[in-house]
Amino acid sequence: MNGTDAIANVTRRTEGRTAGELNVAAGTALAEMLRTTLGPNGRDKMLVGDGTVVLTNDGASIVDRMDIESPAAKLVADVARAQSGELGDGSTSAIVLAGALLDEAESLLDDGFHPTTVVEGYHEAARRVHETLDAVALPSDGDDPLRNVVATAITGRWDDERTAFLADLAVRAYRAARDDGDVHLENVTIHGVAGGETTDSELLDGLVVDIDASSTSLSEVPTPVPRRLRDARVAVVDDQLTIQSPDAVSRYSLESVDDLRRAQEHESAEYRRYAETLDAHDVNVLFCQKSVDDRLRALLAREGIIVFERTRQDEVHKLERATGARAVMRLDALDEEAVGHADEVERVDLGGGSFVVVRDASSTQVSVLLRAGTAHVVDETERIVTDAIALLETFDDRSGLVPGGGATEVALASDLRDYGRGVAGREALAVESFADALETIPVALARNAGLDPIDTLLELRRRHAEGEGRVGIDGDAGDLVDVVDRGVVEPTRLKERVVANATDAAALVLRIDGVIETAGSAGGDGHDHDHDHDHGHAGGLQSDPGGYPWAIGH
Ligand code: ADP
Ligand code: MG
Numbered sequence: 001m002n003g004t005d006a007i008a009n010v011t012r013r014t015e016g017r018t019a020g021e022l023n024v025a026a027g028t029a030l031a032e033m034l035r036t037t038l039g040p041n042g043r044d045k046m047l048v049g050d051g052t053v054v055l056t057n058d059g060a061s062i063v064d065r066m067d068i069e070s071p072a073a074k075l076v077a078d079v080a081r082a083q084s085g086e087l088g089d090g091s092t093s094a095i096v097l098a099g100a101l102l103d104e105a106e107s108l109l110d111d112g113f114h115p116t117t118v119v120e121g122y123h124e125a126a127r128r129v130h131e132t133l134d135a136v137a138l139p140s141d142g143d144d145p146l147r148n149v150v151a152t153a154i155t156g157r158w159d160d161e162r163t164a165f166l167a168d169l170a171v172r173a174y175r176a177a178r179d180d181g182d183v184h185l186e187n188v189t190i191h192g193v194a195g196g197e198t199t200d201s202e203l204l205d206g207l208v209v210d211i212d213a214s215s216t217s218l219s220e221v222p223t224p225v226p227r228r229l230r231d232a233r234v235a236v237v238d239d240q241l242t243i244q245s246p247d248a249v250s251r252y253s254l255e256s257v258d259d260l261r262r263a264q265e266h267e268s269a270e271y272r273r274y275a276e277t278l279d280a281h282d283v284n285v286l287f288c289q290k291s292v293d294d295r296l297r298a299l300l301a302r303e304g305i306i307v308f309e310r311t312r313q314d315e316v317h318k319l320e321r322a323t324g325a326r327a328v329m330r331l332d333a334l335d336e337e338a339v340g341h342a343d344e345v346e347r348v349d350l351g352g353g354s355f356v357v358v359r360d361a362s363s364t365q366v367s368v369l370l371r372a373g374t375a376h377v378v379d380e381t382e383r384i385v386t387d388a389i390a391l392l393e394t395f396d397d398r399s400g401l402v403p404g405g406g407a408t409e410v411a412l413a414s415d416l417r418d419y420g421r422g423v424a425g426r427e428a429l430a431v432e433s434f435a436d437a438l439e440t441i442p443v444a445l446a447r448n449a450g451l452d453p454i455d456t457l458l459e460l461r462r463r464h465a466e467g468e469g470r471v472g473i474d475g476d477a478g479d480l481v482d483v484v485d486r487g488v489v490e491p492t493r494l495k496e497r498v499v500a501n502a503t504d505a506a507a508l509v510l511r512i513d514g515v516i517e518t519a520g521s522a523g524g525d526g527h528d529h530d531h532d533h534d535h536g537h538a539g540g541l542q543s544d545p546g547g548y549p550w551a552i553g554h
Contacts, residue, residue, distance in 0.1 A: 020109065023072030023509050024102045030073045031099015034059050038092050038441070039405075040155040040475030041448040055376055057156055059092030060084030061383065072509045076102075079505040083497060088390035089153045090498045096444055097502035100437035105510055108433060113426060115510045121430020124423060125416055126503040128431070129438075130496060132415045136408055136469070137400040137492045138484060146171045148487040149395050150388045152404045155475060157384060162198045166381070169368060170388040172203050176366040183393050186314075187321060189367045190386055192378035195351035196371035201381075206342065206359040207322040208367040209308075209315060225306050227347045234340040234358070235283040236311075236319050238327040240290035241274065271296045274331050275303050281339050287311045287319055289327070306345070308356065321365035322358050391491065400492035405472030405483035406442025408495055410460045413438045438499075442473060449478040456480070 036043050037057040047054040047065045056062060063077035076098050080091035105118045150167040158166065177188045191208050274296060278286065285306045286292075292300075292309045300307050311319070316327050325340025342360045349355075351371075370385060372378045395401075402408040413435040420431035439457060446456035456473065459480060463471045472483035483489070 019513060020115065020510070021106070023070070023512055024106045024109075026070035026073040027076040027102040027506070027509050028099045028106075030063070030068070030076050031096050031102075034062065034092050034095050035099075035440075035444045036448060037062070038096055039445040039448050039473075041445075041450070041478075042092070042156050043448075053376065054379070056380055056383075057092070058084075058383065058387075059095050063091075063095070072512065075508050076505050079501045083501050084387070086501075087394050087491075087494055087497055088387035090494050093441060093498045094501045094505075096440060097437060097498060098505040100440035101434065101502060101506035102509060104433035104437045105430075105506065108430060113430070115513070117426050118430045118433075119507045119510050121423075121427035122434055122503050122507060124427055125420075125431045125434035126499055128416060128419050129412050129499050132412055133402065133408075133492050133496055134400070136402050136411050138402065138489065144171070145401055145489065146174070146392055146395065148489045149401070149491055150392065152488050152490055153388050153391050154384050157380070158198065160476070165199050166201070166385060167388070169201060169203055170385050171392065173366055173368050173385075174389050174392040176203070176205075176364075177389075179364070185389065185393065186317075187365050188389065189318065189365070190370065190382055191355075191367065192370045192372070192382040193351040193353065193355075194372065194375040194378045196373070198370075198372050198377075198381065200371040202369050204357065204359055204367045204369060205322075205361055205363040205365075206357065206367060207315070207318045207363070207365050208369055209311075209356040209358070211347075211354040211356060225301060226304075229284055229306065229345045230343065232285045232342040232345040232358075233281065233283045234285045234287070234319070234323040234325050234342055234345070235278060235281070235331075235334055235338070236316055236323075236325045236327040236340065237286065237288045237331055238316060238329050239288075241288050241292040241296055241309075241331065267295070271299055275299055275305075277331050277334055278305055279303060281334060281336060283334075283339060285342070285345050287316070289313065289316055318365050319358065322363040323360055324362065391494070394493050395491040401489040402492050402495050403470045403472055403483045404488040404490045405474060405481075405486075406445045406460065407464075407470055407472030407483050408490075409438040409441040410457075410464050410472070411469050412499075414461065414464055445473045445475070449473055449475060451478055 033045075037045060037059065042057045044055045044057045045062050047056065047062065049065060054061065054065065059080045060083070063080045066077070068074050068077050076095060079094045079098050083089075083094040084091040101122060105115070105122075108118050109115065147164075147167050150170045151163055154163060154166060154170075157163070173188050173190075174183075177184050189207060191210060271293070278300070284304060285308075286300065287308045289311050290309070292307055297307050297309075319325060320327060320340070323340030323342050326338040328334050328338050342358045344357070344359045346357045346359075347354060348357055350369075357367075368385065370378060370381050372381050403411075416431055416435035416438070420428045420435065423431050442460055443453045443457055447453045451473070460471060460473075463480070468482070470482045470484045471480055472488065473479075474481040474483065474486055475488070476486075
């Protein structure tokens with residue numbers, strides 16, 4: 001084998017125009033696939049793999065689970081992840097727009113444009129869009145903008161009644177997490193429970209602990225433990241409750257029956273002291289971060305104290321916020337101030353699982369308990385509500401709303417066409433192509449709503465030209481309406497990021513002029529396709545160690 005053959009064996013190369021075409025085609029194919037999921041009438045994709053089935057119309061969730069082979073399509077898919085990670089919404093739009101930008105670029109390249117010219121024109125257009133968006137933005141008054149933002153973001157999954165219900169739930173959860181302008185999303189916990197109606201979902205002041213899924217457990221004791229306690233006095237111990245000082249035992253040499261008896265007596269005395277301390281403060285619910293000795297548990301149960309053990313560290317903090325308790329390292333350190341209060345501590349069985357609900361009216365911790373008929377729908381609901389709350393934080397960061405339903409894209413496209421006329425050189429045409437690409441959003445919304453896409457686009461352009469800047473597609477009626485009147489509005493910042501992320505992705509793909517397959521390129525892409533919620537979120541919605549954002553119960 002000569003040297004050249006050896007190189008050919010480890011690499012396959014595609015270069016120049018061919019590489020460009022293949023990349024563009026891969027990017028547009030991905031966008032094409034997602035177009036039908038866009039908007040309130042978007043259809044779901046059913047993602048099947050490794051024994052799991054996920055139904056979703058969320059762009060980020062779809063690309064997360066797809067086996068994407070083309071490196072260029074992967075670049076575009078990353079847009080969805082970036083978009084969703086930043087803002088929790090807009091991932092489908094970003095991919096559809098990126099695909100449209102690539103599609104438009106292809107025609108320009110066919111006409112002999114250099115990719116760099118196209119990229120520069122696109123960046124110029126994106127800059128202009130950034131500036132224009134503020135001009136398009138609506139005054140943030142009128143009826144509850146937060147609710148409208150959420151209702152638009154969670155579009156396409158439920159009927160109006162349930163959409164309104166969940167939007168209200170998400171807004172209330174978000175408001176509960178907001179304190180003097182600071183948002184503490186860690187104060188909101190979301191639990192999905194299969195079984196029941198969506199409208200059975202609720203927002204609780206306090207904490208819900210999933211006994212089955214969390215490490216927290218309620219140990220078996222011979223004495224029956226009450227299922228519900230009102231006006232509970234809650235102690236939280238940040239350590240284990242076994243014998244207080246292990247040295248105490250080892251001091252005895254335990255050589256005789258006598259020594260053993262003395263050791264046991266010491267233990268019993270310690271445990272009685274624990275019970276007395278709890279008793280002195282009228283504590284009837286004890287959460288312990290580590291384990292509690294069997295004998296102590298039995299003793300406390302006889303005293304009527306419910307003991308939960310192995311409560312996770314993050315749950316400890318949540319309990320502190322829910323009850324006002326202050327976790328103590330040792331029970332000896334328990335004082336009146338450290339004891340928390342709960343209006344009610346209740347063990348409930350929901351959807352086949354057991355939960356502890358710790359409610360208190362003055363809790364700064366809130367829990368969203370989401371219900372839906374099946375596990376699939378619950379998962380999707382959990383994901384959507386989580387994203388919606390993340391989006392609200394963005395909205396508050398920089399207030400400002402733009403009309404949804406494709407109206408803003410039509411307005412931006414029209415502005416860009418005017419603007420393009422003033423741009424010198426060939427880039428002007430790329431700016432114009434950018435305008436055409438923006439209009440694929442209203443076109444896709446129209447098509448998904450069963451409208452004729454061309455007629456609708458022409459009608460939208462005409463009415464916008466006549467000054468009706470808020471006319472867009474009404475997802476429900478399949479008609480053109482003043483979308484703002486219908487409450488179809490989106491955060492300005494969301495639109496801005498969709499355009500910026502899509503432009504970046506298209507530019508990345510267009511700049512590639514050669515694809516070199518390296519020896520190690522065969523096989524998977526390293527993405528975990530089974531993982532739910534594995535895109536990160538803006539604003540501190542970090543995954544817990546189990547990989548699920550929010551959940552305390554995983
Ligand atoms: P994304 O992943 O981009 O958020 P969606 O499927 O959520 O994709 O669709 C978002 C698009 O749907 C936006 O352009 C938004 O304005 C539009 N939209 C949302 N609700 C409605 C509605 N009720 N009527 C018309 N368009 C809507
Ligand atoms: Mg959305």
